[in-house]
Amino acid sequence: MNHIEKLALRQALEALAVDYWYEVDFNWGQDAHAYYTEDAVFTTSQKSRTGRAAIADFYNARQARGARTSLHVVQNFRAVPVSPERVDCNYVMSLYAADGEGVLPSRPAIMIADVRETVVRQPDGSWLYALRTLRPLFRDDTPTTG
Known part of the structure; x- marks a missing residue:
């Protein structure tokens, strides 16, 4: 893979990550499970979930808690084929998040995490997550939904 191909791959996978977190922030994660393989493992700061159904259950439970405003901001993206x-x-x-409808008071991020992912190409050429792990590096005392 040449340098241009590596950059194109990185850009495509960074766009996938941004689209995923947009889905979580602005659609309650209702379709977030579709970004994962059937047997994917998603580990948050609090718990691991295995399989699309468990990931869908997590986002359904998150929505059932009530109004929450969140922004997941992706930075320093790296991709290693x-x-x-x-x-x-x-x-x-x-992660900027708090319970309630916006506009909410502006505060620093409630969590800054190291995110590790394994992405696998599907037969149709699309990419799905087989593994996603969030490891908090900095946190405040605001509860996450993880």
Whole structure:
């Protein structure tokens, strides 16, 4: 893979991550499970969930809690091809979130996390997450929904 191909791959996978977190922030994560393989593992700061159904249950429970405003900001994105069908990614994710409808008081991020992902190419050429792990590096005392 040449330099231009690596950059294009990185840009495509960064766009996938941004689209995923947009889905979580602005659609309650109702379709977030569709970004994962059937047997994917999603580990938040509090718990691991295995499989699309468990991931869907997490986002359904998150929505059932009531109004919440969140922004997941992706920075310093890296993509390391492992094979033509697998890429390991990592980035810094800053989470701004609080219960309630916006506009809410502005505060620093409630969590800054190291995110590690394994993304696998599907037969149709699309990419799905097989693994996503959020490891908090900084946190305040605001509860997350993880």
